Each structure stands twice: as C-alpha cells, then as structure tokens.
Amino acid sequence: MYDFSKVVITSSPHIKSKEDTQSIMLDVLIALIPSLAVSTYIFGFRAILMTVVSVAACMVFEAIYDRIVGKPNTIKDLSAAVTGVLLAFVCPVTLPYWMLIIGDGIAIIVAKCLFGGLGKNFINPALAGRAFLLASWPVAMTTWVRARSSVGLISNSTEALDAMTSATPLAIIKGTAEGELPSIASMFLGSIGGSMGEVSAIALIIGGVYLLVRKVITIHIPAAYIGTVAVLTFLFPQGGLGHLESMLYSLFGGGLMLGAFFMATDYSTSPVSRKGQVVFGIGCGLLTVMIRYFGGYPEGVCYSILLMNTTVWLIDKYTRPTKFGAPAKQKKEG
Amino acid sequence: MSFGKNLKEGLFTNNPVLVQLIGMCPTLATTTSVINGVGMGLSATAVLICSNIVISLLRKFIPNKVRIAAYITVIAGFVTMIDLLLQAFIPSLSASLGLFIPLIVVNCIILGRAEAFASKNSVGASAVDGLVMGLGFTFALVVMSVVRELLGAGTIGGGLITVFSQPATIMILPAGGFLTLGFVIAVMQKLLKKGE
Amino acid sequence: MAGKQKNEFVQLGGVLCAITLVVALCLGAVNAITVEPIAKQNQIKTENALAQVMDADSEPIEVAEGTTVKTDKGTDVEIVSAYKMTKDGQDAGYCVEVAPTGFGGGVDTMVGISADGTITGISIISASSETPGLGANSTKPEFQDQFAGQPADGTVAVEKDGGSIVALTGATITSRAVSEGVNAAAKFAAEQG
Numbered sequence: 001m002y003d004f005s006k007v008v009i010t011s012s013p014h015i016k017s018k019e020d021t022q023s024i025m026l027d028v029l030i031a032l033i034p035s036l037a038v039s040t041y042i043f044g045f046r047a048i049l050m051t052v053v054s055v056a057a058c059m060v061f062e063a064i065y066d067r068i069v070g071k072p073n074t075i076k077d078l079s080a081a082v083t084g085v086l087l088a089f090v091c092p093v094t095l096p097y098w099m100l101i102i103g104d105g106i107a108i109i110v111a112k113c114l115f116g117g118l119g120k121n122f123i124n125p126a127l128a129g130r131a132f133l134l135a136s137w138p139v140a141m142t143t144w145v146r147a148r149s150s151v152g153l154i155s156n157s158t159e160a161l162d163a164m165t166s167a168t169p170l171a172i173i174k175g176t177a178e179g180e181l182p183s184i185a186s187m188f189l190g191s192i193g194g195s196m197g198e199v200s201a202i203a204l205i206i207g208g209v210y211l212l213v214r215k216v217i218t219i220h221i222p223a224a225y226i227g228t229v230a231v232l233t234f235l236f237p238q239g240g241l242g243h244l245e246s247m248l249y250s251l252f253g254g255g256l257m258l259g260a261f262f263m264a265t266d267y268s269t270s271p272v273s274r275k276g277q278v279v280f281g282i283g284c285g286l287l288t289v290m291i292r293y294f295g296g297y298p299e300g301v302c303y304s305i306l307l308m309n310t311t312v313w314l315i316d317k318y319t320r321p322t323k324f325g326a327p328a329k330q331k332k333e334g
Numbered sequence: 335m336s337f338g339k340n341l342k343e344g345l346f347t348n349n350p351v352l353v354q355l356i357g358m359c360p361t362l363a364t365t366t367s368v369i370n371g372v373g374m375g376l377s378a379t380a381v382l383i384c385s386n387i388v389i390s391l392l393r394k395f396i397p398n399k400v401r402i403a404a405y406i407t408v409i410a411g412f413v414t415m416i417d418l419l420l421q422a423f424i425p426s427l428s429a430s431l432g433l434f435i436p437l438i439v440v441n442c443i444i445l446g447r448a449e450a451f452a453s454k455n456s457v458g459a460s461a462v463d464g465l466v467m468g469l470g471f472t473f474a475l476v477v478m479s480v481v482r483e484l485l486g487a488g489t490i491g492g493g494l495i496t497v498f499s500q501p502a503t504i505m506i507l508p509a510g511g512f513l514t515l516g517f518v519i520a521v522m523q524k525l526l527k528k529g530e
Numbered sequence: 531m532a533g534k535q536k537n538e539f540v541q542l543g544g545v546l547c548a549i550t551l552v553v554a555l556c557l558g559a560v561n562a563i564t565v566e567p568i569a570k571q572n573q574i575k576t577e578n579a580l581a582q583v584m585d586a587d588s589e590p591i592e593v594a595e596g597t598t599v600k601t602d603k604g605t606d607v608e609i610v611s612a613y614k615m616t617k618d619g620q621d622a623g624y625c626v627e628v629a630p631t632g633f634g635g636g637v638d639t640m641v642g643i644s645a646d647g648t649i650t651g652i653s654i655i656s657a658s659s660e661t662p663g664l665g666a667n668s669t670k671p672e673f674q675d676q677f678a679g680q681p682a683d684g685t686v687a688v689e690k691d692g693g694s695i696v697a698l699t700g701a702t703i704t705s706r707a708v709s710e711g712v713n714a715a716a717k718f719a720a721e722q723g
Binding site: 099102110132135136137138140 | 500501502503504505507509513
Binding site: 392395396397399400403404407408410411414415418419421422423425 | 541542545546549550553554556557560561563564567568571575
C-alpha cells in the first residue's frame with residue numbers, strides 16, 4: 001500500500017503563483033504614485049495630506065468593522081488603502097477632511113464590508129463613496145480650484161476659495177460654466193482645475209501601463225472604454241469644437257483615465273471573461289458620453305461605472321466561456 | 335391577549351414595517367422630516383382603525399368572492415375623507431405629504447390587516463389591532479424620519495432646532511431612505527434577537 | 531344551475547353596490563363640510579403670494595389653461611394665472627403666476643410687475659421638484675429679493691448670462707428658470723397693455 005499521509009491533496013487549480021491580494025494592491029498603489037506626485041505639484045501638500053487621511057480612515061473603518069462582526073482583520077491586504085487613495089483622487093483637493101472621512105466610511109462599511117468584504121462587493125467602493133459625497137455636499141464636491149493656487153493645508157475660508165475657483169474643461173465645453181478652455185497640452189499634463197487625482201492624463205497613463213506590464217489588469221476594459229469614448233466624441237463633437245479637439249478634450253478631461261485604468265478594472269466589480277470585459281468597457285464608454293452630453297452633470301465617469309457594475313452579473317451570464325471539451329452548441333432545429 | 339402584549343407586538347415583535355416589511359413605499363417616501371413621518375403615520379393609523387372596525391362589522395355580510403373589492407372601497411372612502419379633512423384644516427401637512435395621502439389606499443398594511451385580521455375577528459379586537467399596527471407603523475416612520483432629518487437636513491423636530499449647518503443632503507433623498515431603512519431594520523433584528 | 535349562478539351575481543353585485551352607495555354618501559357629507567375651507571385655504575395661499583410681491587388690490591384676469599409665453603431667449607413658459615393690480619383706484623400693474631421649467635419640473639413663481647415697468651418682487655410658491663439643498667433653496671428670501679427692482683423688459687438674467695442675478699450655488703438651471711419665468715411674466719403683462 002502506498003502511504004498517502006505525506007501527499008498534499010488539494011482541489012484544482014494547481015497553478016502556484018507568488019501573487020496575492022497584498023502584492024496586487026501594492027502594485028495598484030505604486031501605479032497611483034505618479035498621479036499623486038503631479039497632484040501635489042499642482043495643488044500643494046494638501047493633496048498628500050488628503051490622501052493620507054483617506055487611507056488611514058479607510059483602514060480604521062475596516063478594522064473596526066472586522067472587530068465588531070468578529071472577522072479576522074483584513075487591512076493588511078491593502079485593498080482598503082487602495083479604496084482610500086482612489087476616493088481621495090476623485091474628490092476636489094479643497095473638500096473638508098471630515099466629509100472625506102464620511103465618504104471613506106460609506107465606501108468601506110456600506111459598499112464593501114456589509115456585502116461581505118473584498119471580492120463580494122458589487123459596486124466599486126470608492127465610487128460609491130464619491131456618489132454619496134456628491135449627492136450630500138454637491139457644492140463642496142464641485143468647487144474646483146485653479147492649478148497652482150495656494151490651498152490651505154488645514155482649512156479654507158469660503159472667500160479664499162471663491163477667489164481661486166475655476167470651471168472644469170468639461171463644464172466649459174458643456175456650457176454649464178463660463179471660462180476659457182485650457183490648451184490640450186495642459187490637460188494632458190494636468191495643470192487644470194479638477195479632482196485631485198484626475199487632472200493629469202499622462203501620469204494616469206503611466207500608472208495604467210505599469211499595471212498592464214505587471215499583468216495586474218488586462219487591456220480589454222480600458223481599451224474598450226477609452227476607445228468607445230474616443231469614437232463617439234470624434235463622431236459627435238460638442239460645444240462647437242472640431243472632431244479631433246472634441247475627442248482629445250473628452251479623453252483627457254474629467255476622470256476618464258483614472259476610471260478606465262483603476263476603477264472599471266476592479267476585479268470583483270467587472271466581468272470575468274474577456275468578451276464580457278469588452279462589453280463592460282463599451283457600456284461604460286457609452287454611458288459616460290451620454291451623461292456628459294445629455295445628463296445634468298458635466299462628468300459621467302463615476303455614475304457610468306457604478307451603473308455598469310450593477311450589470312456585471314448579467315454580462316457574466318451571457319458571456320460564459322464554453323468549457324474545454326464540451327460539445328459545441330447545437331442550433332435548435334426549427 | 336392583553337392590550338400591553340398587543341402593543342408590544344405591533345410596535346416591536348411584529349412591527350408592520352420593520353419586521354413584516356410591508357408598507358415600504360410610504361415609509362421611504364414620507365420620512366424626510368419628523369412632521370411628515372408623524373403626519374403620515376397618524377393618518378394611516380386613523381384609516382386603519384376605521385377600516386378595521388367597518389370591515390369587522392361587515393365580515394359576515396361581505397361575500398368571500400368580492401371581499402377585496404369591498405375592502406378597497408371602504409379603505410378608499412376613508413382615505414379620501416382624511417385627504418379632504420387635511421386639505422381643509424391642516425393645509426401645510428397636506429401640501430408636504432401631497433400625493434402620499436391618496437396612496438394610503440394601496441398601503442399594504444391596511445389591506446393586509448383587513449384580510450388577515452379584521453375579516454376574522456370581533457369588532458373590538460379589530461379596533462385594537464388597527465390601533466397597535468398603526469402605532470407600529472408610526473413608530474417605524476418616526477425612527478426613520480428622526481434619523482433622516484437629523485443627518486439629511488441637520489435639524490430636529492421638523493426643522494425646529496438646527497443642529498449643524500452642512501447636512502448630508504443624500505439622506506433626505508430616496509437613496510438615503512433605502513440606506514436608513516436597511517440600518518434601522520438591522521438594528522431592530524439585533525434588538526429582537528437579544529430580547530428572545 | 532344557471533339560475534343559481536345568476537342569483538349569486540345579483541347578490542354579489544347587490545352587496546358591492548350597497549357598500550359603494552354608503553361610502554359615496556359619507557364622502558358627499560365630508561365634501562360638503564370641507565369644500566369651503568379648502569377653497570379658502572387656496573385663496574389664502576394666492577393672496578399671501580400676491581401680498582408678498584405687490585402691495586395693492588388684485589382682480590383676476592382669465593387665463594386659458596396651457597397658455598405659454600415665448601421669451602426673447604426662446605424659452606416657453608407656462609402662465610398659470612394673472613391678476614390686474616390696482617391701488618387707491620390707480621393702475622398699479624400686474625401680478626402673473628408662471629411655472630418655468632427648472633431642473634425637475636415647474637417652479638411655481640408669482641411675479642409682480644408695476645405699471646412703470648419694473649419688477650416689484652417675486653414669490654416662489656413651490657420649488658418642490660428641484661433638488662433639496664440646491665434648487666429648492668430658491669424659496670429663500672436672499673435669492674428672491676434680488677428680483678425686486680429689475681427691469682420688466684425681458685432682460686433679467688443670471689450673472690453667467692450677462693445679467694445681475696446671483697445664481698444659487700450649484701443650481702444655475704433653477705436660477706435661469708426663475709429668471710426666464712420673470713421675463714415671461716413681464717412679456718405677458720406687456721401684452722395685456
């Protein structure tokens with residue numbers, strides 16, 4: 001008889017990898033560093049402090065929740081830290097800290113932990129937090145300061161803020177705000193008003209490429225998402241712009257790059273199969289352009305990803321890959 | 335059953351909103367301020383008591399086959415009366431509750447109690463049932479609206495006292511209603527479990 | 531068999547009929563009691579709005595339901611009701627109730643226009659379809675008071691559009707709607723002579 005006692009028996013899959021949640025999340029954090037650097041250059045040290053506060057708040061909320069429900073502490077997997085950074089990045093740099101912390105609480109406790117924690121949430125926690133903040137304090141969430149204006153580290157008076165505000169390029173194109181459109185180059189580099197981590201397209205693209213190289217994400221969702229927005233805004237320019245101009249402003253304006261590379265690609269809230277991911281990306285792109293063109297807000301990345309998050313189960317259902325070796329589907333005979 | 339036991343059932347262990355999960359529409363829609371919550375709760379309680387009494391009185395007279403139609407007619411009659419009386423004598427409440435008063439007609443709690451209780455029990459018991467279930471509904475609305483008003487408008491007591499100046503507006507929007515309801519039900523379940 | 535079924539129908543119908551009859555009688559009685567107070571309440575509401583925008587006596591002008599006025603900017607604004615105002619026997623102008631389309635629906639606004647062509651004031655009767663915390667703030671006096679003294683020549687506009695009305699924070703659409711409503715009311719008053 002063989003002695004099986006020393007044989008390790010596990011169920012499939014049997015592929016070993018050093019990758020775990022922590023290393024993946026660490027990669028995401030690294031990929032976000034260029035954007036944080038640009039943001040700090042443009043908005044000052046408050047950008048760093050906002051990010052640190054947000055990360056700390058997210059980790060504390062997760063630890064508290066784990067404690068209350070008696071689960072093992074999960075903050076070491078760094079997923080809460082990623083949520084914290086992302087939420088800080090989609091808020092204006094002038095947002096009061098306490099509002100940011102409430103947003104962190106909603107993101108971590110309501111959108112993530114109550115649904116069972118990492119991997120079981122059905123919507124992106126950071127975006128859920130942002131949606132909550134936007135509906136709660138629309139004024140604070142849409143007060144954008146000009147690039148390179150001196151933002152107070154701790155608090156800002158309303159008068160000081162009023163003097164520094166500037167409209168976002170997308171709002172100007174849409175016609176809901178007055179102002180001069182910045183050059184495409186400055187939009188690409190990031191010296192414009194906007195959410196902390198969204199202003200610099202180049203920094204986000206660098207981060208996105210890093211994630212692609214490290215195989216943390218695949219190209220399908222970002223390509224389908226950005227491609228759809230590019231095609232639509234090229235074909236149907238808005239605000240009296242030329243075809244190419246309209247496309248470039250739409251690609252580099254708002255949170256498209258951040259959304260496409262870092263938010264829409266979240267594992268637990270995007271489809272599993274490649275085909276499904278393409279469908280998901282196209283859906284996000286369509287909704288983004290629809291909201292930007294016809295909606296009440298000049299920006300639609302947040303809501304379009306949240307809406308598509310809720311359709312993931314459906315996309316997964318219809319794009320299920322055929323099992324290896326399974327007989328080909330036979331057409332029903334009439 | 336004693337009245338106290340009845341009351342406990344209506345308010346807590348068998349609360350129509352927080353345990354039976356019926357009457358969600360007015361619960362979510364009208365709890366934006368305490369005044370609205372109390373107004374809706376008491377209006378529905380009045381309708382519930384009246385309809386329970388009348389339906390219990392008529393329970394042997396109404397044929398089984400047309401009972402739902404008969405119940406709805408009675409309920410709709412009472413609701414319309416309340417609606418007219420509110421418009422005439424408490425116009426401010428009528429203005430803020432607007433559409434939701436006529437909607438009491440289709441409030442599941444009222445038809446539910448008519449079908450499940452009043453059609454099978456004596457007039458006295460039905461009146462008590464209407465009262466306790468109505469109070470349970472009111473209780474749930476008050477809890478919901480206190481939370482939502484405080485967080486969403488920063489005020490207590492229907493705008494009487496302002497607590498803070500930058501409230502989270504989402505809490506008085508529909509999304510905040512769902513969030514609050516979820517948390518209130520969770521707390522209720524926890525408390526009920528503890529009480530067992 | 532058929533006879534028995536027929537009997538049942540008659541019985542069911544009879545019972546339902548009796549119930550509806552009684553309910554209808556009760557409703558009639560309640561209606562008789564409340565019809566007067568309700569009419570009075572509605573009148574008080576209109577009178578309050580009128581008193582807020584102009585200190586004069588009002589006399590309603592007939593406005594056909596669904597009447598709209600096109601402003602110079604091309605917006606169609608619904609005219610809800612209109613009143614000819616007199617003070618001490620003198621022509622004092624008009625009050626016009628308009629419902630310009632805001633963010634979520636009509637913003638019911640009473641506008642006072644004096645005989646010499648200035649806006650005497652506005653009163654937003656209902657902005658319940660606007661966003662709470664943003665457009666719904668239009669009922670606050672800080673916003674409404676700006677309109678008093680504006681010219682009634684169709685040029686009232688928010689600052690962004692070249693006018694002098696300071697828009698509500700985060701609610702440009704509602705502010706624009708109210709401005710257009712005021713312009714429509716002015717135009718309607720001008721058409722009355």
